[in-house]
Amino acid sequence: MNKKGLFNITEFIIFFIFIIIGAMFIVLVGFNYLNEKIETTKLETFILTKKLINSESCLAYKQDNKLQTGVVNLDRLNTNILINCYSKEGLGYVVKIKSLDGKLLKSADNLNELQKTRLPICKTIPKHKCMAREDMILYYDKGEIKTGLIKIEVINFVG
Amino acid sequence: MLGKKGGYELPMILVPAVAIFTLTLIVFGILFFSTNLFKNPDKIIRPAHYGDDSKLITILKSRTEIQENQEKLIIAELISLAYTKPEYKQNLTSELNKLLIKLPKPSKGKDLAEVEVVTPKSVSASLQKANWNIKIKIEDELFLHAGEESIAGSEYFVQKAAIPITNKKIANIILYLDCFSCSGEAIDDIA
Numbered sequence: 001m002n003k004k005g006l007f008n009i010t011e012f013i014i015f016f017i018f019i020i021i022g023a024m025f026i027v028l029v030g031f032n033y034l035n036e037k038i039e040t041t042k043l044e045t046f047i048l049t050k051k052l053i054n055s056e057s058c059l060a061y062k063q064d065n066k067l068q069t070g071v072v073n074l075d076r077l078n079t080n081i082l083i084n085c086y087s088k089e090g091l092g093y094v095v096k097i098k099s100l101d102g103k104l105l106k107s108a109d110n111l112n113e114l115q116k117t118r119l120p121i122c123k124t125i126p127k128h129k130c131m132a133r134e135d136m137i138l139y140y141d142k143g144e145i146k147t148g149l150i151k152i153e154v155i156n157f158v159g
Numbered sequence: 160m161l162g163k164k165g166g167y168e169l170p171m172i173l174v175p176a177v178a179i180f181t182l183t184l185i186v187f188g189i190l191f192f193s194t195n196l197f198k199n200p201d202k203i204i205r206p207a208h209y210g211d212d213s214k215l216i217t218i219l220k221s222r223t224e225i226q227e228n229q230e231k232l233i234i235a236e237l238i239s240l241a242y243t244k245p246e247y248k249q250n251l252t253s254e255l256n257k258l259l260i261k262l263p264k265p266s267k268g269k270d271l272a273e274v275e276v277v278t279p280k281s282v283s284a285s286l287q288k289a290n291w292n293i294k295i296k297i298e299d300e301l302f303l304h305a306g307e308e309s310i311a312g313s314e315y316f317v318q319k320a321a322i323p324i325t326n327k328k329i330a331n332i333i334l335y336l337d338c339f340s341c342s343g344e345a346i347d348d349i350a
């Protein structure tokens with residue numbers, strides 16, 4: 001191999017290193033993008049709240065076959081209704097209805113035994129996200145529609 | 160590429176060009192992977208944007224203590240009544256203020272300390288100054304303003320509704336959270 005040939009090989013090696021660095025960068029960016037965790041617990045809590053207070057299969061009040069969206073029927077707040085309304089593997093929640101002065105009127109949950117024990121100490125449990133959301137709602141109780149608050153506490157396995 | 164002597168050569172200009180490109184990649188790579196400088200914080204829609212007008216609708220449908228024909232009026236009816244009978248305006252203001260005080264503010268829940276979002280103390284403190292406000296405009300004129308508004312505060316979580324009132328007029332109602340020195344990102348984090 002002559003001098004010129006050697007020079008060409010060295011040049012090619014340098015060029016090849018640059019190509020490897022470029023390719024590695026593209027692979028790393030792609031890998032980083034594909035493995036990025038997207039935080040959806042907040043959005044899921046919002047959707048859950050909306051479903052609870054607006055859906056016929058959840059807590060929405062029905063008067064003379066007319067669905068009153070945004071009005072919660074206190075009589076419908078129980079675990080069975082919540083299970084049929086919104087269930088997702090790894091996600092559990094507690095629903096509390098309070099009067100405007102903060103007095104707890106009724107509560108129910110869709111939590112398994114493990115989630116019940118984990119919810120109060122959620123911050124210390126790895127791979128779990130917890131979220132609380134409070135909204136002003138109307139609720140139907142004893143023949144009257146009143147203004148109150150709904151509080152939803154969610155525990156979500158994000159493994 | 161064939162050289163002058165028939166052997167394979169790289170054009171000399173290509174080597175520094177690729178070297179500069181590679182160096183740029185390395186610098187960008189360090190910034191990209193070690194810091195979050197180039198990452199978009201909004202991987203999904205921001206909480207302040209996916210809200211709806213439900214808070215305002217709940218307020219408008221809330222029953223008040225004011226009675227007309229032995230029936231308790233809802234806020235929407237009281238707005239209409241207060242427009243035609245100004246003596247009810249004070250009642251409307253006090254009823255709205257009662258509800259606005261009780262309307263939950265977007266803040267880190269004290270009783271659920273396990274909420275993952277870390278809120279800087281300065282942000283928490285500034286949120287204490289956040290207040291819900293309602294403005295009622297009839298024919299582009301401000302008819303009523305309820306709530307506490309700060310000087311130079313910004314409006315967040317704006318919700319709007321239009322309701323028909325007497326004399327074929329429309330009342331435009333705007334609900335918003337007034338907050339001074341709250342940054343958009345910070346308030347989104349705890350929405």
